Amino acid sequence: MKTTWNFSAGPAILPKSVLEKAQHELLSYENSGMSVMELSHRSSLFQAIIDDAEAHLRQLMAIPDNYKVLFIQGGATLQFAAIPLNLLKDGKAGYIVSGSWGEKAYQEAEALIGDRAVILANTKENKHTLIPEVTEIPEGLDYVHITTNNTIEGTAYQTIPTFGDVPVVADMSSNILSANYNVSDFGLIYAGAQKNIGPAGVTIVIVREDLLQDTPGIPTMLDYKTYVSSGSMYNTPPTFAIYMAKLVFEWLIELGGVSEMVKTNQEKAGLLYQTIEESDFYQSPVQKEFRSLTNIPFTLTDDTLTKDFLKEAQERGFVNLKGHRSVGGMRASLYNAFPLEGVQELVAFMKEFEENRGAK
Secondary structure, eight states: OOOOEEOOSSSOOOOHHHHHHHHHHSSOGGGSSSOGGGSOTTSHHHHHHHHHHHHHHHHHHTOOTTEEEEEESSHHHHHHHHHHHHHOOSSEEEEEEOSHHHHHHHHHHHHHHGGGEEEEEEOGGGTTOSOOOOOOOOSSEEEEEEESEETTTTEEOSSOOOOTTSOEEEEOTTTTTTSOOOGGGOSEEEEESTTTTSSTTOEEEEEEGGGOOOOTTSOGGGOHHHHHHHTTOSSOOOHHHHHHHHHHHHHHHHHTOHHHHHHHHHHHHHHHHHHHHTOSSEEOOSOGGGBOSSEEEEEESSGGGHHHHHHHHHHTTEESOBOOTTTOSEEEEOOTTSOHHHHHHHHHHHHHHHHHHSOO
């Protein structure tokens, strides 16, 4: 089989052992004669799957008992609407816009609640190359929304800000389970699965119980209480995606949990950043103190060579390295399942390309 190093930002690489286990169980799960994709979500077999998935996630993230874990469809993008509909009380919603997805979250809230959605900081003028510091916030906020890791721009919070009693709501889609967080520092965490958790189709929402309120008038499937009261099975959930998430959680537990994964991610990202820093041929657009371990954009000092770099990389088995259209250049997404060997191979190729195409 051809070796391919998949640097996709999502849907992203999955652990090989997880794929092999899913392959082994595909036709008959637990000797049932049925695939997981064929199991009734009301069956005891699937109930055990979703219960195990939640238990494993609680273990990995040390989720306190006063937080609910929900499995929701619609991607993280649907949560841009669900969050203000569920959490807004009599106050306003604050947004720290440190990247493209934070901007989209704010725009969705603004469309729903108008000027009750307020921007507390926006790094657009800096091309989102840093994480802003917000030391003061206006009174009367019901929550503050942040994006812990910006998939497109390659920035990340190194320390989670606090705002007194105002809950922090975090889009953690691209670095959940790849960084150590104290869940109690947040009122709500949400993450699309397709980067660090499993295939596209399910979104994880972790919400503190006291933030749940009666929300008359909003659509049933946007109401968090719908999922709480039904165990995330008000209607048919994305059963296969939840099953795959369970397998990924088990894989991560076997490796030693999030702390061990952080060490691996630091080694992977450190190797790539070191290669960029030691070269005059490559450069990082992100201010050093805000650099992500998960999504690493880089450019060539001679942009005319970018197309050739991507073409030769593709031929060598490095796929999905093209940077987002809003940033350009290249982007290496090093999620938990991406192996160190792939980074070592990429770095070797980068040095070879520089030697062949760089200034003589």
